[in-house]
Amino acid sequence: MTWFNGSLFLRVYLRNSKLKLIHHLLSISPTFSSQPLAQNPRSQSLNSPIMVRLKDRYLLVNILYTDLPPSQPSSSSSSSSSPNTPVSDLLRYNQPTTTASASADLKPQTLLRDIRNEITSLFGDCGAGKVNHNLQVKYFSPATSTFILRVSREHYRLVWAALSFMQSFPVKNGRPCIYRVLRVSGTMRKVEKETIRRARLLILAAKEELKGRSSSDSLGALLRGDSTSQQRTLPIVGGQDVDSASEDDMVED
Amino acid sequence: MTQPMDLDPPPLLPSPSPLPKSHKSTPLTTLTLPPTTLSYASLTPLSPSPSSSPPPLDPLLLKSYLTSALSQFLGQTGAAIPIDILQVNPSPPSAWIRLPRPDLAAFSAAVASFGGISSGKEKLVLKVEAAGDFLGALISRGEGERDIWG
Numbered sequence: 402m403t404w405f406n407g408s409l410f411l412r413v414y415l416r417n418s419k420l421k422l423i424h425h426l427l428s429i430s431p432t433f434s435s436q437p438l439a440q441n442p443r444s445q446s447l448n449s450p451i452m453v454r455l456k457d458r459y460l461l462v463n464i465l466y467t468d469l470p471p472s473q474p475s476s477s478s479s480s481s482s483s484p485n486t487p488v489s490d491l492l493r494y495n496q497p498t499t500t501a502s503a504s505a506d507l508k509p510q511t512l513l514r515d516i517r518n519e520i521t522s523l524f525g526d527c528g529a530g531k532v533n534h535n536l537q538v539k540y541f542s543p544a545t546s547t548f549i550l551r552v553s554r555e556h557y558r559l560v561w562a563a564l565s566f567m568q569s570f571p572v573k574n575g576r577p578c579i580y581r582v583l584r585v586s587g588t589m590r591k592v593e594k595e596t597i598r599r600a601r602l603l604i605l606a607a608k609e610e611l612k613g614r615s616s617s618d619s620l621g622a623l624l625r626g627d628s629t630s631q632q633r634t635l636p637i638v639g640g641q642d643v644d645s646a647s648e649d650d651m652v653e654d
Numbered sequence: 655m656t657q658p659m660d661l662d663p664p665p666l667l668p669s670p671s672p673l674p675k676s677h678k679s680t681p682l683t684t685l686t687l688p689p690t691t692l693s694y695a696s697l698t699p700l701s702p703s704p705s706s707s708p709p710p711l712d713p714l715l716l717k718s719y720l721t722s723a724l725s726q727f728l729g730q731t732g733a734a735i736p737i738d739i740l741q742v743n744p745s746p747p748s749a750w751i752r753l754p755r756p757d758l759a760a761f762s763a764a765v766a767s768f769g770g771i772s773s774g775k776e777k778l779v780l781k782v783e784a785a786g787d788f789l790g791a792l793i794s795r796g797e798g799e800r801d802i803w804g
Contacts, residue, residue: 525729527760 457535458557459592461584462564464546467577509538512548515571519563531556539589545600547583549592557585693758694740695785696796697765698748699778709776711747713739719780720751723768728760735761748783748796758785 513536521529532553540549552560564580583599586592699711709715716739724732735757740750753761762782770779784795794803 521729523729523731525725525727525732527727527763528729528731 456554460550463581509541690787693755694789696783697780723764727764
């Protein structure tokens with residue numbers, strides 16, 4: 402009877418090891434994406450038989466300043482009353498990021514450091530370890546107060562939550578502001594396109610607002626995120642979280 | 655020419671009567687235990703040296719210990735995990751706590767990685783004796799009943 406038991410054990414062991422192998426193969430891909438490859442991040446390991454792709458998420462974030470004096474009513478057109486050049490309300494909320502003293506403080510590193518501190522305070526060592534290896538400010542434009550943040554795919558919501566909790570700009574005596582995530586995408590290219598599109602719409606909407614037209618198409622397009630040219634964009638509207646990255650996005654690269 | 659080996663003819667076995675086929679047992683009813691909402695854990699202090707006795711445990715000390723451990727490992731979201739202290743035995747010091755099931759893994763990791771709080775010369779370090787979903791199964795690993803169940 403012992404040999405019978407032995408063969409049964411062997412069969413069970415083989416089946417378990419097959420399952421283990423499958424599990425190991427399936428789990429290689431996320432571990433690869435989470436490990437930082439020091440030499441060449443985009444090359445695949447020659448030893449592994451599987452093709453893996455490093456997947457990230459790119460967040461397009463807008464900085465909106467909240468410490469503004471109450472705006473003048475739009476009916477009294479500012480061109481007649483105030484001697485200064487009229488500034489549309491839209492532009493005032495989306496104003497460029499400047500500091501009174503030196504603009505040398507506006508490095509992406511300070512922003513990144515502030516985000517990391519916020520993540521550590523909210524989510525502790527565990528949360529910081531989940532995202533820190535992959536967190537990077539890819540693009541920062543003080544003129545439009547937008548920046549693009551690269552985060553890991555599995556934990557981008559952590560970073561998003563930390564951004565929601567940040568209250569002021571990370572310089573000394575920084576102005577209070579809110580960080581609004583406009584788009585989440587899996588590729589840098591889509592995010593850049595979205596940045597350009599929004600900048601264009603912002604200029605158009607500001608111009609139209611100055612001319613006095615109340616309901617403008619470009620303002621609606623800016624806030625709603627519609628665009629006739631791009632059918633597949635799904636930007637974030639009103640807190641709705643739509644992860645627009647898909648496999649097709651990757652192929653375009 | 656060799657004689658064929660004179661083997662004994664195989665014994666004539668009586669034709670085996672067909673064994674009554676054992677019917678496959680049909681289960682009468684099946685029940686899958688749903689995942690519980692709460693999990694339980696038992697904590698005991700580590701004694702730093704065999705001679706010194708571990709410091710006495712009370713609910714407030716335990717709560718502040720857990721808050722420090724969780725906020726270091728998990729930040730404010732960790733400190734916000736709702737933990738119920740079910741029982742604290744002053745001697746031998748042990749404690750039973752209850753927490754939501756999804757947080758059990760993070761809680762165990764937080765307590766395991768925490769270096770302890772020190773009040774003066776004494777240092778209090780807790781370890782997780784048992785952690786799981788069903789309290790009845792965990793009791794046997796606790797302080798009082800470990801001798802019974804081994």
